[in-house]
Amino acid sequence: MITVALPKGALLKDSVTRFAAAGLDFSAITNPNNRQLMLPSACGKARALLVRNGDVPVYVAYGQAQLGVVGYDVLQEQQRSVAQLLDLGFGGCRMAVAVKENSPYRRAADLPAHCRVASKFTRCASEYFQKLDLPIDLIHLTGSVELGPLTGISEAIVDLVATGRTLKDNGLIAIEDLFFSTARLVAHPLSMRLDNGELQDLVDAIATKNPDNQ
């Protein structure tokens, strides 16, 4: 039986739509009354695990799920052994450096050496500033990173920006992008290697049957 790890939150609805178009109906998972974290597809031939965005690569890397949907941002941060099969196109956002609107800094390279940068994505942030040859003091936060510059705990933040609304509401401005992120279909590499055709057929169907393009 194929097991698919689906991410809770913003990417869930579009993920379910794409699997439905490919023949696997997991729509019960989006029912607001659903409390189950493990659900069979309507046809009974597959099942979905409903997990946190950041846990999707874990379940796929360990082979507990053969396929998963997760943001490119999480893949970049975790660097796990999963195969990226498809860019699903939805969930677009960018990983950006942001500062206070009234800050004198307008490029990441302008930030003072050893300044504090707060982020949920400390690996992405660390690699980015290393490439700029700018030593920084990273502060790992797990939520509401936009509070960083407001409280003065950090000069800048590295965070996901979708509409820019949260930044604006908090008097922040994005000054540089690290990368653009979208939802990706990922797979357990060994499961793909040992596949008798069933997994590949599903991946092909997800690739070709995109309701947004029809």
Place this chain on the structure above:
Amino acid sequence: MITVALPKGALLKDSVTRFAAAGLDFSAITNPNNRQLMLPSACGKARALLVRNGDVPVYVAYGQAQLGVVGYDVLQEQQRSVAQLLDLGFGGCRMAVAVKENSPYRRAADLPAHCRVASKFTRCASEYFQKLDLPIDLIHLTGSVELGPLTGISEAIVDLVATGRTLKDNGLIAIEDLFFSTARLVAHPLSMRLDNGELQDLVDAIATKNPDNQ
């Protein structure tokens, strides 16, 4: 001005009650329509930061908040430089090892060497099994850890148990406790050292004016 880091979620209501009894009214923060993450007290003499449970010790360790309320579980996991001032008594739960109800293991020491254990609290879990001299393969998950044994990604989990309802719903059973956790009042050590009396008065008021004891 005193800044207090308060945790979103289960500990928030009781935290606000205890500060209110000590003279600082942050009740606006519990208004369901509140979207602000930084709020002044009703008297205007202090302010609260509304942050994730795991971020409270960060804000306090960096001195951006002089005081904070956070679960002992988080303090054990993060081992940050904050001073534990008071056991506030509420938010009681235990950190426990749990397995499937039909598992043959009834003590943590029974688990097979190198078995997989999933947890959000990997430092606590790692230290615990090290003390037992039992090598394990830790899997870090960020949520819904109860899925671990159900999906087969892990033999056991280490997680917080309050009522036991989540374990029961998922066919799991707690077999051993690591420690008992309650909410703690923590402080930035240097702020306490440089305090002119204002902070200590507030801490004393929180210690003595407990609405539950009156």
